[in-house]
Amino acid sequence: xxxxxxxxxxxxxxxxxxxxxxxxxxxxxxxxxxxxxxxxxxxxxxxxxxxxxxxxxxxxxxxxxxxxxxxxxxxxxxxxxxxxxxxxxxxxxxxxxxxxxxxxxxxxxxxxxxxxxxxxxxxxxxxxxxxxxxxxxxxxxxxxxxxxxxxxxxxxxxxxxxxxxxxxxxxxxxxxxxxxxxxxxxxxxxxxxx
Numbered sequence: 001x002x003x004x005x006x007x008x009x010x011x012x013x014x015x016x017x018x019x020x021x022x023x024x025x026x027x028x029x030x031x032x033x034x035x036x037x038x039x040x041x042x043x044x045x046x047x048x049x050x051x052x053x054x055x056x057x058x059x060x061x062x063x064x065x066x067x068x069x070x071x072x073x074x075x076x077x078x079x080x081x082x083x084x085x086x087x088x089x090x091x092x093x094x095x096x097x098x099x100x101x102x103x104x105x106x107x108x109x110x111x112x113x114x115x116x117x118x119x120x121x122x123x124x125x126x127x128x129x130x131x132x133x134x135x136x137x138x139x140x141x142x143x144x145x146x147x148x149x150x151x152x153x154x155x156x157x158x159x160x161x162x163x164x165x166x167x168x169x170x171x172x173x174x175x176x177x178x179x180x181x182x183x184x185x186x187x188x189x190x191x192x193x194x
Contacts, residue, residue: 010067010084014091017098018059019044040103042138057107064088064111082164085112104175106142109168124149136190139179146172
């Protein structure tokens, strides 16, 4: 019973639409009506600017971190933080509080890793920014950061981590299908704030 409550709470945490809240309360803007229409950090950066983008991205990361911490907070040490974190990622991507149309799973996935393997999270973040600096594509940087994470996990010999990060990376790539097409067609927007 307690496990079910934890999974539900993780999903609800992930479902908190940070981009929608910051946009409406701070700027009087529904970011779903602008840019890509996505509720994630990237569209917030493009629509509302760096300050709003940083707030939303940080909030989306922390959703994953807090969700992954739920087993410890509830005294359920046998319950995998990675498994619980997946429910937060699902919530972020298909939020019940925003008509099941959310972000692309990147930041919240990172938040789960921040709790479970903080050093790995830091190196993934560094890799993300290196690729972003070179390519100027947030979407490409996100996908390649996930691939880097898979390679990193192979050296940890942590089987659950290998499985979960492979699943999350696959999901992130799936969520970026349209971006991949735009990159191939050279119509994908590049960041202008680097």
